[in-house]
Amino acid sequence: MISAHLLRDLTPQILGVLVRRGADFVAAEDAVQEALVEAVRGWREGAPDDPKGWLVTVAWRKFLDARRSASARALREVAVTREPPAGPAEHTDDTLLLLSRCCHPALTPASAIALTLRAVGGLTTAQIARAFLVPEATMAQRISRAKRTLAGQRFEEPGDARSVLRVLYLMFDQGFAGAGGKSRAAGDTDLAAEAIRLTRQLAASAPQDPEIVGLLALMLLHHARRAARFDASGDLVPLAAQDRSRWDTATIAEGVDLLQHALARDRLGEYQAQAAIAALHDDAASAEETDWPQILEWYDELAGIVAGNPVVALNRAVAVGHVDGPLAGLHLVEKLPADLPRRDAVAAYLHERAGDRAQAARLYTAAAEAATSMAEHAHLLKQAARLNQSGPSAPA
């Protein structure tokens, strides 16, 4: 029997070897998939002594076969100029190189995430399909299309870490948003955990980039709260109402430690700033003890880094609402585009803090109608219901 974990760990390593030997990324990915299929068939009686060496040999042969059938001339070139030297398997870490192929800016985020999960994450197409709640054939096509797009692109060495970080961030966000909802029952693939695993791998291979470490810290500082984000009946619990004893303190400690190391390099970026905000929330023993003035300072930093980002401006307005009062926060919200997601919910929250419960209820109702997830819809509806029930002067 072959271990799924072993194959998952080996997949990106084999791919890395082929790409480093000069195989183009798309052809190499095809060859690795074919080698994996052969391994599943051939290793029933037990894996070879050197599974990595076996897979490299088979994948390289598959790659050469494909080249041979594609073009005899190309084959001669490959055989002459790219035949690998004999010797032990290489141990260079190719994580960033491979991730930058999968997260090429020409791909849509959804395609990049799918390709990353397969080529670097080592997941099967079926597992990825379950994570996205689409048929396997659909996911297979999405990955093929992504590879066709890549086939026509030029690559820089070693590739752009920014687009990689963005894709990993979106992968985490998607997994985090779905956790606890019905997607939990839908598959065995935890996208948030996969994103953390890949970012951890990337941080280990490029520890000199504080934004990579900052992103890992950000993910861990959010992931630490996952057990408290939904109550027993599956309802979304907002940060302020979460049972903080259910937060994962070991993960928080790791996130804070990573963040401090990243910040010490004195090259601030958006992920480090967001991680700092998450760390301040995680650090408060209760919602009342949240250090809002310091959070606001970090939002000011963040707003300076990603100037003009309305989502950051909206979250900053909440911090302003806590530091300078809800009316100051509302003043900022009113300047933001009316169709900005969660704008109504933030305005409702600030109106309630300012004592205008009727307006808060109206805005929570509007926010519920625009919600794009069941958990969020139910949560916002209940906020409106709570305000409508308890009348204009009752305490929250």
Add this chain to the structure above:
Amino acid sequence: MAKYLLLKHYRGGPDKHPNAEARMEQWTPEEITAHIEFMGKVADDLRERGEYVDSQALVPDGEFVRYGGEGKPPVTDGPFAETKDLIAGWMIIDVESKERAHEAAAYLSSAPGKDGKPLYEWLEVRPFMGDPSCVE
């Protein structure tokens, strides 16, 4: 076995039962929780009987869209006018008979609403087109 679509409408369909008239934000938060838990229980019960296929809820926003002609962008009409029928979501079940489909729809329609009373909500029940039978 035959598949049925149980459609829930935001608007449209026969007149509402008085129990279903209050808007959800006028219920108490506990009544909303009880309603959602009931819907989850219906799905679990159907799953246990081997009849559940899928259920999805839709965001109320939407538009009608059609072909705009050669080289032209799609034509849209919307958002939906207040008078138009509006689908809120669906459940798909795979059951032995039409009677059983109706029974499942009635169960779903008995979900509690304001003051914990059953909503008597109308659900549209539509059989799927199946495959041609090989047994004559």
